[in-house]
Amino acid sequence: MERHRTTESVSNDKATSFMYLLAKIHKEPLKTWAIISYSGSICYGLAVWVDKEIKKVIRLLPYVATSSAGVVKKLRSRNWNSKLFTMDATAMYTNIHLGHAIPVIEKFLLKSPLGQEICKKEQINVAAIIYALEVVTKNNIFMFGDTIWRQIAGTAMGTPPVPDYATLYFAIHEIQVIPRYPESEDSYGRYIDDRMGIWNTSLTANDDERWQQFQEEIGSFGADHSFFASNPCYTPLQWTFEPRATSAIFLDLNITLNKEGCIATTMYEKKLNLYLYIPSHSCHSPGIVKGLIFGAVHRAKSLCTNPAHRMPFIRKTYHCLLARGHQAANIKPIFQQAINSILIESRKIFGQTTF
Amino acid sequence: MFANSPPFEKAELYTPNDEWSPSEPINEELLSRSTGFNFNIRRIFGGTRRKAHSNLLPTQEAALRWLQLHPEIVVFNADKNLGPCIMEREEYLRYTWKDHLSDANTYQRLSQEKKQIL
Numbered sequence: 001m002e003r004h005r006t007t008e009s010v011s012n013d014k015a016t017s018f019m020y021l022l023a024k025i026h027k028e029p030l031k032t033w034a035i036i037s038y039s040g041s042i043c044y045g046l047a048v049w050v051d052k053e054i055k056k057v058i059r060l061l062p063y064v065a066t067s068s069a070g071v072v073k074k075l076r077s078r079n080w081n082s083k084l085f086t087m088d089a090t091a092m093y094t095n096i097h098l099g100h101a102i103p104v105i106e107k108f109l110l111k112s113p114l115g116q117e118i119c120k121k122e123q124i125n126v127a128a129i130i131y132a133l134e135v136v137t138k139n140n141i142f143m144f145g146d147t148i149w150r151q152i153a154g155t156a157m158g159t160p161p162v163p164d165y166a167t168l169y170f171a172i173h174e175i176q177v178i179p180r181y182p183e184s185e186d187s188y189g190r191y192i193d194d195r196m197g198i199w200n201t202s203l204t205a206n207d208d209e210r211w212q213q214f215q216e217e218i219g220s221f222g223a224d225h226s227f228f229a230s231n232p233c234y235t236p237l238q239w240t241f242e243p244r245a246t247s248a249i250f251l252d253l254n255i256t257l258n259k260e261g262c263i264a265t266t267m268y269e270k271k272l273n274l275y276l277y278i279p280s281h282s283c284h285s286p287g288i289v290k291g292l293i294f295g296a297v298h299r300a301k302s303l304c305t306n307p308a309h310r311m312p313f314i315r316k317t318y319h320c321l322l323a324r325g326h327q328a329a330n331i332k333p334i335f336q337q338a339i340n341s342i343l344i345e346s347r348k349i350f351g352q353t354t355f
Numbered sequence: 356m357f358a359n360s361p362p363f364e365k366a367e368l369y370t371p372n373d374e375w376s377p378s379e380p381i382n383e384e385l386l387s388r389s390t391g392f393n394f395n396i397r398r399i400f401g402g403t404r405r406k407a408h409s410n411l412l413p414t415q416e417a418a419l420r421w422l423q424l425h426p427e428i429v430v431f432n433a434d435k436n437l438g439p440c441i442m443e444r445e446e447y448l449r450y451t452w453k454d455h456l457s458d459a460n461t462y463q464r465l466s467q468e469k470k471q472i473l
Contacts, residue, residue, distance in 0.1 A: 021451055022434040023442075033434055034455040094461065141465065144451065148465045233460050272435055 017041040017142035017158070019149070026272055036142045036156040043136050044160070050132045051161035056122040057109070058164050061171045063178055065189035065196075068251045069302040075187060075198070075255070075263040076305065082200040083244040084257055085184070087218070089193035090238040092166055094154035097234050098137050099227035101169045106130045108172045136161065153234060163192055170237065173221040181214050183207075189250075195239075196250035198257070215241050253303060266309045267300070280325035289326070290334050293317070297338040310343065 022033040038044050058064055065071050089095075109115040109126045119126055136159065140151040155162050170190070178188050187198035201207050222228055222236045242248070247256040254268040277292060278284050296317040300310040314335065321331055379386065409416065422428060429447045433440050442450075456462050 019451075019455075020431065021447065022432055023440045024434045025437055025440060026435070030450075032450050032454050034451070144456065145448075148467065149456065150463045150465050151461060152463050153461045270435075272437060274437065276436065 015041050015044075016148070017140070017156075019142045019144040033157065035158040036140060036151065038156075038159045041142075043139060046132050047136045047160040050129060050136055051164060053124060053129050053132075054161055054164040054168055056124060057115075057118050058167055058171075060118045060121070061114075061168070061175070063174045063188050063190055064167060064171060065191040065251070068253050069299075071189055071196075071250065071253060072263075072265050072303055072305070074189070075265070081202050081261050082183075082198045082257070083246060084248040084255060085197055085199050085241065085244045086248045086250055087195045087239045087241045089170075090240060091154075092193040092237065093157055093162055095235070095237045096155050096166055096169055097153055097227060097231075098134070098155075099231065100222045100225050100236075101165070102130060102134060102137075104172055104222070104225075105133070105165075105168060108168075112175075114175065133161070133165065137165075167192055170221065173218075177214075177217050180217075181210070183210065184214070191251055194250065196248060196255070198263075199244055201244075211244070215239075264305045265303055266306070267303050267313055275320040275323075277321055277324050280327065280330075289321075289331065293321075293331065293334045294338045294342070297335070297342045301342055307343075314339065 017036050017038050019034055019036050022035060024031045024033065038047055059066070106126065109119055109124070109129070118124070137155055140156050140159065142149055142151070142156075155165065167190075174188070174190070178185055183200045183203050184197040187196075189196055199211065204210050219239050220236060228234060228236060246258075247254065249255070249268050252268050254266045256264045256266075258264060278288060297314055300313045304310045304313065318331065318335055322328060411419070422430060427444050429442050429444050430439055431442070431447070432438075456464075
């Protein structure tokens with residue numbers, strides 16, 4: 001069945017990807033994303049297979065943030081005498097060039113002790129992955145209207161293995177760089193192009209110099225590689241650093257470092273969030289709404305370190321569900337049930353969890 | 356079970372037979388009721404199929420029909436699932452060219468023959 005799913009797309013040798021735009025209406029002036037939809041194209045099955053294989057590698061790599069709950073757990077485990085920092089990649093996918101990425105990934109999986117250990121543990125065929133990655137990324141042929149194009153640099157959004165491929169690519173650099181900076185080694189985490197860490201300012205005397213050096217090293221991945229030397233029109237992946245501060249936003253977390261060096265986290269939601277929960281007239285089974293409510297309460301518990309911050313979020317979810325047409329009489333008992341079973345701890349402390 | 360009996364074989368409870376069809380009921384009353392039932396079912400649900408009730412307002416339906424008749428207008432999605440966007444097709448093409456396809460370092464235009472070769 002799985003084999004059939006992987007090879008099915010090859011049966012139609014005329015299938016091509018299509019390009020379409022998404023409008024970034026929240027930006028002024030208007031900008032657009034170009035998405036190249038791989039779904040249904042000849043390489044789709046192969047791309048899905050590569051994605052599955054790379055996922056096996058990703059989950060064993062250090063410094064990769066897998067969930068915001070995991071980040072909170074990691075940060076709460078100790079006190080920090082430090083400052084928070086965040087950084088964001090500039091156009092990550094289009095700036096990961098195959099000429100550099102493929103040899104780097106191949107070398108990591110075949111030569112590095114960590115890569116070899118992962119491949120042995122997960123029984124990964126490196127040659128097959130590298131070949132498949134080359135086929136998928138080098139043959140990115142797509143149609144726009146009646147014109148035919150090929151992407152010759154970077155990696156296209158809309159291709160299945162790309163998020164994990166981008167994660168793996170930069171993790172290889174992090175594995176080399178981060179251990180050299182004990183100022184942030186214990187707290188550093190990245191989710192695709194969004195990175196966060198806590199920088200211990202009191203560890204070295206020349207702190208500002210070390211911070212500057214860290215930024216330069218992070219932004220120089222592949223700068224000395226022959227690909228960039230022979231293709232001056234392409235540059236290594238660039239990162240934008242935010243100034244170090246006592247609070248930062250990472251994923252859906254608002255992280256604050258208080259004077260005692262303790263981390264406090266609350267939930268962060270963008271103003272653009274439309275809270276498009278499933279409406280009441282949807283044909284989903286009733287269990288889906290129950291799962292949604294239990295998930296929201298569980299999320300509030302795991303992401304808000306201060307129990308007093310949990311109930312406002314839960315009330316907000318309740319009002320959003322009402323706005324989507326759900327009846328108070330139907331959802332209120334579910335909320336009460338979720339609060340009783342998940343927030344037992346805060347009920348004991350504050351006695352205010354009655355909905 | 357017995358010394359000379361054939362070996363025991365587990366009988367199947369149900370063996371489908373595609374060729375078998377039930378015989379007509381002998382009971383006349385049952386026959387007339389079944390015929391009446393079939394007739395009424397066909398009368399209610401047969402013939403012209405009833406149109407499903409649309410959940411769109413007449414103005415919304417009219418707006419969708421109008422958009423279908425105007426190919427010079429493109430409807431596409433916004434980033435971050437912020438809803439549908441409407442743009443003139445020329446403007447959409449201009450954005451595609453200006454923001455993306457005009458970058459010769461990233462995109463290369465292919466002829467139909469080249470695509471077949473690749």
